[in-house]
Amino acid sequence: MSSKAVGRDIIQAIVENLHESREPLRYSTLVPSIYAVYLHPDDYDRLAGIFPRMREEAKRALAEELARLNGRRRALLPGLAPRAPKHQSAEPDWYIKFHKDEDEELSPGDILVDSQLALAPEKEYGAGAKTQRSVTLTSGGETRKLRQFSEESRPSSPAVARLLYNDKSGQRREFLMTTPEISIGRGGRTEYCDLQLDAPADISRQHFYLRRDEGTREFFIQDVSRFGTTVDGQALAPKQWVRLSSRAKIGLAEKMVIEFEIL
Known part of the structure; x- marks a missing residue:
């Protein structure tokens, strides 16, 4: 070989x-x-x-x-x-x-x-x-x-939230959330993510989930990563849904920050 x-x-x-x-x-x-x-x-x-x-x-x-x-x-x-x-x-x-x-x-x-x-x-x-x-x-x-x-790929729907971040090269990126639940991470050949990040390996292939309650219109986040997720500097407990405010800074493994905003 x-x-x-x-x-x-x-x-x-x-x-x-x-x-x-x-x-x-x-x-x-x-x-x-x-x-x-x-x-x-x-x-x-x-x-x-x-x-x-x-x-x-x-x-x-x-x-x-x-x-x-x-x-x-x-x-x-x-x-x-x-x-x-x-x-x-x-x-x-x-x-x-x-x-x-x-x-x-x-x-x-x-x-x-x-x-x-x-x-x-x-x-x-x-x-x-x-x-x-x-x-x-x-x-x-x-x-x-x-x-x-x-x-x-589903037909486009009105955006309900915006995520802003810098990729690994420093370029500013925007992602619009148009479905009730999305997954965010590096993704991979066997791991699908709605928002696939060009990011360091410390960020998990599936790092966290975002969910919108269709009844209350509130947003929730769940950490499913290896090296952790924070919201406005506070570490999240793994695999537990936590309510998000209308604006928040989401940290991924101390390597990347995503700015979350409800539209």
Whole structure:
């Protein structure tokens, strides 16, 4: 097993994820256009300087693979329809981003690819668009599918609360709460969060929950983290709902502060 991931293998892992993530329709087969690539910290740090070049070559490889797949569609005889639906990217361009595995799940040389394929919403009242995600792991020269699942985005509703914070790079972010309950944390490949934070590893994948009582319109918070949550400087007892005031500063593991405001 190789002790390090090289650029050629990472690009090939992205192409192999495309194959694992195809979605056949009636007249075409869709492939993802968004790829998140996770690498061991040693591999990430070693390759960070050439990520722009790797990204461009990966885009070229994806386009060539799409053309190769469609080259198989040629009809056996002139005038006959092609044997298979045309493969198409879900978006006009390819989007590839490299991430450091801060959860210590990957070994040196491992390549995890998490792709996203946006599907059209179903034609029924209240149905939102769906995103199909496929996660593949390349390790020891072999690629296997870890998981495939769908995430549904609900139609937008009026915002009931606002959360303001600075991400790990210092950029100001805003999140509007539009549902009765949300989860906040770093999230992960197996941990879904409504608000996924770009934050240090001390912040849990699911750090705390926010809930709005539909009857009283009061807001409550519950800490489910490893290293703790505070509200206006006061530590919360784990896994207990606590009422929030109309404005509050929520601290996460002494690493981040989120400003909460009821709208």
